[in-house]
Each structure stands twice: as C-alpha cells, then as structure tokens.
Amino acid sequence: MKSEALSHIRVCDFTGQLAGAGATRWMAAFGAEIIRIEDPVRLGKWDVLRGTSPFVDERRGHEFGGCFNNHNVEKLGVTLNLRTERGKELLAEIIAVSDAVTENFAAGVLERLGFGYDRLKEIKPDILYVSNCGFGHIGPYRKYKTWGPIVQACCGLTFTSGLPDMPSAGWGYSYMDHHGGNFMAMAIMAGLIHRSRTGEGQWIDMSCTDAGATMLGPVALDHTVNGRPLRRDGMPYSNRSQFPAMAPHGIYEADGHDAWLALAARDDRDWQAIAGLLGINDQRFDDLAGRLAYEDELDDAVRTWSSGRDRFKAAAELQAVGVAAAGVAKPEDRIDNDPNTEAWGLWPTVTHGEMGRVRVDGIPAHFSETDWVLERGGPLLGQHNRQILGGLLGHSETELADLAAEGVI
C-alpha cells in the first residue's frame, strides 16, 4: 500500500547522506516514486552511510548501514555505471520520464558526469532540477566542502547553543542535515507546484547554509536594526529565554545519573504556581523584572527543589499546576516509554532485504486522506533494476542480462 498524495510524481534521485536523502525520504513516504541512482562499481558508497554504523547485528558491508536504511525507506534502487555510454543512455531514459532530478553532490559533480542542467533540459525540457550543497552553486564558497557540523558553524546555529564564557556547545548531531533535507524537499515541491501551474521547469540552487541562516531571525534583526550583536558579554546563554524574556527558564539537575528537568514560567501566573509548588517565598521574584535581575538566585532556588526529584514525576507535578515542564528525554524514554510517540506510530517497522525488520523514524504529520506509509526498507544495491529498466523503460530480460554482464548495471 502507498500514499496517494504524491503518487503522480517520479524523481530521478542522486541524493545521499541525510542532507539530501532526507528530502526524497519525505516524498517517498507520501507515495512519490523515488528512483535512487547508484554506482555499481563503487557499490553505491559515494553515500558513505551505506556501510557505516549503527548495525543491526555483526554483519557489515554496503547492505548493512543502519542510517542508510533509515534515510532511504520506500525508495527504489537502480545501479548505473555512468562511466559507460550505455549507462548514460539509460540514465537519460529515466530522466525523460521523471518530473525532477535531485542531487546533493559537491557543486559541479553532476555536470562532470555529463548531466548538468543544460543536458537535463535537452533530455526533458520541463525538468525540475534541484541541487543541494553546503554553500550552493553560486558564490565564492561554492566549491567548499561541508557536512552538518560545518554548515551549522558557518550559518550561525552552532554559536547560539552554549553558555557564556564557554566554547559553543553547538548541536550534538547534524541538525542541518535534517533541515538541509527538509528545505530541499520544500524546494522540490515548490518547483513541482510552479511547474504544475506554468509548465515550466527550472534549476533550483539550494544552499544548506542559507537555509540554516533563515532559522535565526529575531537575533539577526536585533543586530541589523538595533546594532546589538549576539557575540557579546554574557551571551549566548541558550537554556535561558532570550525572546521573549522568561524566568525561570532552564534545565535543572534532577535525581539520578545525568538526569535533568526543563521548566519555565511564561508569566507571573506560572511563577506563582511554581513558587507555590516549590515552596519559594521571595518577594524579589514577584515580577519578571525581579526574576531576571536575580536569575542566578532564582535558578539556585529551583535547583534546590529539582535535584532530589525524579525528572518525570517533577514534570508531572508542574504540569498539574499548569506549568510547562518536561524531563530531558533519553532515547529510551521517548522511543520506548512515551505513550504519545507510541500512539502517533512514530517508530514504524520496515522490512529491509538483508537487515530484516528494523524500526525507523516516522513522519511527524498525519494526513486525514492521504497519510504516509513506511513499510519497505532502503533499497539493496540494484534491487529495482528489473522493475525500472525492464518494467518502466521496457528493456527485455536479455538486454538486462547483457547490461549486467557488461558492467553497466
């Protein structure tokens, strides 16, 4: 069973890692036919995630990368050796019946493979081409190499996470690989909507650092309008709230190993509820101005209460008096022990040709009419050669056997 939402869309897909594969992952979940093109000679390993940890068991190799499976669910896998003329011809045949071509190679790589935008247009005049790399294909840094942490550093996101007079804590994962993929999906679907209205294709140049920089609006305007930089004494202080100001607003020690509680007072009513529950009676904290002026003392008072308490029980006590609070969730807490992620169906199990049944990230949106479906794991190398080259393009079994023998697929 597939979602009907994007069942009319076919993508010739060169994306990899998460920053690219994440884009077509969303579309695959909603029923788009995503044809992932891989190199049979290098076993598809331009996407290093094909063979890297985590692993479900002791088996290793290009069919066992746990992240690859997670990021490529519901896609089709086709192998084409683009060093050969026949491989290039077959690619052109796939492009000719596709709505979009997508890639997140370093800038210029697809062009060097012989499939720059001009060539794509020759094959299919209304093709949508979306490229995605760290700094885009335009600008002095277009050749620079990145991965998630480099993108996050250069777009301002890393700097926003941390404590005063400390190095940046940054993001402990490739936040911008997720959003690089999400913004790329946004660009692809915007291009498809434009094409469905006008009949016109285009080349959309997506840059992960541009996308990341759009996520820091108010702080950027505070500088462009008020001349106040974020790089200043006492900043950033990311567990405190900058816009809007709130206090308390933080992550406090709780009982147990590496256990933490997040809570905040959005307004004076919240504060009165917190003060009542925690037994804090200090007039300095009665209004926001006072709580901000004595925020260190306020945090100490909160910590005195929180440090001996279970993070989830404490959060429940705060919720019971109408205060926003949450235990800092460890992976097990939120994946195996959270009734809300379970009710959502957030960790669906897919079936992979070698790994078997594996849980993956679900989709954080439910559609009333055309909801997502994630059942099939990431493709094995060349798993869908027959379906695409034979079924879709009409090449015979004999031809496919010859192509395999000649090292084309």
Added chain:
Amino acid sequence: MTGNDLPGALAGIRVVELAGEASAYAGLLLAGMGAEVIVVEPPDGHHTRGFEPFLHDEPDPERSLWWWHYNASKLGVALDLGDEDDRDRFCSLVATADVVLESERPGRLGDLGIDHDTLRADHPELIWVSLTPFGRSGPRSQEESIDLTVLAGGGPVWSCGYDDHAIPPQRGGGNQGYQTGSVFAVLSAQTALLARDHTGQGQFVDVSMHAAANVTTEFGSVQWLVAGDEVQRQTGRHAAIEPTTFTRALSADGIDVNTGFPPRSARDFAVVVEWMESLGLKDQFEEFFFLEMGAQLEEDLHLSQVGQDPEVTAMFGAAREAVRFISENITAYEFFIGAQERGLAVGIIYSPEEVLADPHFQERGFPVEVEHEDLGRTFTYLGAPYIAPKSPYRIRHRAPHLGEHNSIIEALA
C-alpha cells in the same frame, strides 16, 4: 538571473494563518514562496507583538522585531474569535482560502464552532494544517508546552551540551523546536496541495512538534532504534557511543573554528605541509616529520588502525594537531578560507550577525533590504533558503500593522 518581479511558486494560493508563536515561521516560509498569507490576530494585537527585541528597545506593538521577522511578507487582519460576528467573518475568509494554518490549543476552535470538522463539509477542497505540541489527540495533547520543553522532552537536548556532564545539557537557540514543527507544517501544506492537484480533495493535517523533534535527532534516535545504544553528548561535536576527539579550536582573533576531520590522504597531508611552510610555522611544530611521512602515503589512513598501528596513530594525531596549531596562529577567517581553498572541510563558528556580513552570503543575495515606508527607511532582513530563478522565494514586504488589511474582510461582507 532572478527576475525580481516574478511571482513565487505558491502564487495564487491563499493561506489563512491564525497568529501563533509556533506556526509563525511556517507562515513566513509559505509567504516567502509567494502564497498570499493573511495572518489573523485579535483586535488588541497578538501577544507576540510584545516579544523582544524592539526597535531601539522601545516596547510597542508595531516595533517588535520578533513580529517583524516572522510576519514579513504577510497581510494582517484583526478579528475577535470570541465574537460571533467576527467568527462569521473568519468563516467567510476561510471560504476563500486554500490552506488554513493554526497552532491553537486542541479543542479551542471546536468549542468556538470554527474547526475543520465544522467547516469541511462546505469546503471539501480546503487544506487545514494544525501544528500543536503533541498532535491533536495523543495522550499528552493537553500538556503545557513551550519551545524549551519540546526540545527537552523530544530528544534534541539530550544530545547537546558539554563533555562535562555536570553541566546541564543545552537547548540550541532560536526556538528551533517551534521552527522544526513549522518546517514540517510547510512540507505538509505543499504535499497536500500537490495531492489536491490530482485528487481534487483537501484534507486535515495534524503536525506534532514533539514528533518533529523526535525524528530530528539523527543518531540519537537511529542508534537506539537499530542497535539499542544511547548516545552521550560532547562539547561541540556529535553525541556518540564512544568519545570522539576535539573538533573545536580557538583562533588567534578569539573566534572559534571547527577543525573538521583530520587529514587521512597523502594529498591532504601534503596540503598541510605546504600550508605550514607557507605560514612559517614548520619549525614550531615538533611533529612535522609525521606530516611529511603522511604525504608519502600510498593509501588513505584507516581509522581502524588508529590506536593500533603506532605510525598510523602518530600520523593521524600529528595531522589533527597540525590543523589545530595552524588555526591558533591565524585569524578564524584566514583559517576557514585557507583550509577550504586547500580542499580541507573546516568551518568558522559565526555569530548570526556575522553571517550577514560574509561575502559569500552577500553575493548570493541572502541579506535583503526591506522597506519600512512608515519609518522612512529600510532594514536588512534574512533572505531566501534557496535560489529559484523562475519562482523566486523572497521577502515581499514588511510585516503588517495591526488590522492593516482589514479591507480584505470588509470586501467579503
């Protein structure tokens, strides 16, 4: 290459957005793509108009830079949803919309008789995107929630912070819990629009910020799902099962850099050798010999041999230290450009305002000037996440004043 007068990809699509702290970014992105986004707020102004920072630090509903940023490119109308006549006006407005975007507390619009369940029968083509902390019907759907608790309870915070675990884990800045939810709300609206193209039907989309955070943690989730392993946070680098080595260094001008992954190939070793020599640092770096040895490698160093083979370990360690040593002797920008021009992937840890001053972002047209004719001047805003020459994303105009476009409502009467 970009025709500045071209309509955006979503030209002709009308979005009615109920002003909300969490959904504002979704509305901004849809408006940037060319949709006509009409933000509906109460007659006394949405409470986010009271958010800092303010123009010249003077609090005023028309001077909130938070409001300016998140509501740029939108039109604004004021309606009191507690008032029956205004609710009728809201329903008339929804009747003209392709998409409704809202982040109201589950149940509120139903109580007012203006939710999707009530309106869908008359508007089968309407797409309704709801963005809430836990979704509209989950067991935790009535919990109190803000950006901090979305990120703390949803997974991201666990992976962010410092090597010293006596320091609390950190919530990255910029309300990324809300914005992550908003990004998925935009993808949902686009997907539903494409679906409507061929099914003719609208639908309801329930977006959960908690779910969005949960599936935006990379290894944090996948390690647990696949192998049952729990990642541990580290200063400025990926949370991991086993500790990894530093990637952060402090440059000569006091700006942090990300030193990336140490050289492993002969080419990269040779580059570091050349760079150190050209900077005159060769004689100050005791392990230079190991760099020259690396430059003679016939195949790349294998990580599995680090810690096993003494020569590999020495070369790998020397390369990592050499890159750090270089970074400490020049400015962060010199380091970033010097390394990247040599093919080494490193980063400069910019503060957000520094991004706008960088020549690359300027050449891409990322900082844009937005006219505030009411104040007689322009201000610099953040621009587009991508360059789409035929259907440009852009900031179309400043955010609306309170009730500035009420004529849209009057015209419906």
